Amino acid sequence: MATIALDFLLGPDLSSQAIAWWGQGPNGWSHVANVLADGRYLDARSDRLGGVPPGVHIRDPQTEAWVRRRRVSLQVSDFEYSEWEANLRAKIGDHYAVWDIVGFFLDKMLHRPATYDCCALAINALQHIKKVPFPLVIPAHQTTPDVLLLIVQTTGFQIGEIEHNA
Secondary structure, eight states: OEEEEEEEEEOSSHHHHHHHHHHHGGGOOSEEEEEOTTSOEEEEESSOBTTBOSEEEEEOGGGOOOSEEEEEEEEEOHHHHHHHHHHHHTTTTOEEOHHHHHHHHHTSOOOOTTEEOHHHHHHHHHHHTTSSOSSOSSOGGGOOHHHHHHHHHHTTOEEEEEEEOO
């Protein structure tokens, strides 16, 4: 057996606080990162972090600033894990979904293929191994970290304790 893990994070900056507040109020999350077996993150970010450019990349979790974190995990077969990770790795180098964010504020669908925000990347990988249904009633690129947390909880993920970074 193998474990798929996701880290839900609340960043310390104002934009992270706004994303979290919009998604769930004072207990919301601003980012989700897929956690590889070696502990590194494979996620989609809009900013350069630890020398890694925006978009879909592998990042060192130590470069991530956060004030609150919660890990969720799901036991899967070795085959499912390898398919999940391969799906994520196939997207390395894809762009961050800037137009999805612009479209949200303009109330228009501006999604571009092969672009991902953190939630869309995580949902896509889970849909690839059939742990999350496809399609969802809300497109993956229109979800928030808080919506994703609810989705994974209903699919059987174990929800870990909340950690606070002093």
